[in-house]
Amino acid sequence: MVERKYIAPNAITAANMFLGYLSITASIAGDYSKAIWFIILGMVCDGLDGKTARKLDAFSEFGKEFDSFCDAITFGLAPAILVYSRLNALELNSIKSFVVPISFIYALCGVMRLVKFNIVTTASSEKDDFSGMPIPSGASVVCSYLLFVEAMKDGFGMNLFSVEAFVGLTLLAAILMVSTIPFKTPDKVFGFVPKKMMLPFVVIILATLKYSMFIVTCYYILVNLMKFFSERSKEELE
Numbered sequence: 001m002v003e004r005k006y007i008a009p010n011a012i013t014a015a016n017m018f019l020g021y022l023s024i025t026a027s028i029a030g031d032y033s034k035a036i037w038f039i040i041l042g043m044v045c046d047g048l049d050g051k052t053a054r055k056l057d058a059f060s061e062f063g064k065e066f067d068s069f070c071d072a073i074t075f076g077l078a079p080a081i082l083v084y085s086r087l088n089a090l091e092l093n094s095i096k097s098f099v100v101p102i103s104f105i106y107a108l109c110g111v112m113r114l115v116k117f118n119i120v121t122t123a124s125s126e127k128d129d130f131s132g133m134p135i136p137s138g139a140s141v142v143c144s145y146l147l148f149v150e151a152m153k154d155g156f157g158m159n160l161f162s163v164e165a166f167v168g169l170t171l172l173a174a175i176l177m178v179s180t181i182p183f184k185t186p187d188k189v190f191g192f193v194p195k196k197m198m199l200p201f202v203v204i205i206l207a208t209l210k211y212s213m214f215i216v217t218c219y220y221i222l223v224n225l226m227k228f229f230s231e232r233s234k235e236e237l238e
Helices: 004-028 032-056 061-088 096-120 135-156 163-178 195-207 209-237
Strands: none
Touching (some): 004 061, 032 135, 135 163
16 A cells, blocks of 8 residues: 555655646647747756655655656657647748758657666665756746747747757756756756845746746756856866
8 A cells, every 4th residue: 555645745746747648638739829828837846756755755766767758758759749730830831841850869868867867876865966957947948938939929928949959958858868968956046046036036037937937947057058068178287
């Protein structure tokens, strides 16, 4: 019989998977906005299941594997289907033959990222830095860009969508997920925000999410990349 303390975190993980499933159905139906928001809500669940497990001391190998399988759907397959559907809807002959490879490469790299994570980690209350970009951040790259260009178009009448930029960001996310570049946890990257200002900071981010999510995601990636290349340059000089 399953211990009661494991029910809550695993139920939240299951909700994450359900949101990923809903995102896929929305992408197939051509409702890209809903598909994006389902993935974003999945990110919320992904953060909550870990916090709930830490609070209840409900860590298990089953929970770790279950979380990874659900992440593979919500942050691997769902964004890949979103990329496929969005590019396919453009009906551009120049990219028609590349739509499947581009979307599949993202999904493949996302799953490989999760496999690597499971091999090198064990279920515990400690949250270490990552080897390669975490898969929710990869999904954030795809979703936040589409969310940003959609908001700019609706709010200011500016069509900033670029096929080249979208494809480039998708492939960049895929490469970073399977790279060995160390990525710090978000709380360390945004550690410059004073504790007393953290709540207003989060409120501002959430209130302007259509714009801020892309900016925050880019900042998170750039800080980690700059730190990596800076340290690498120092090592080469020594």
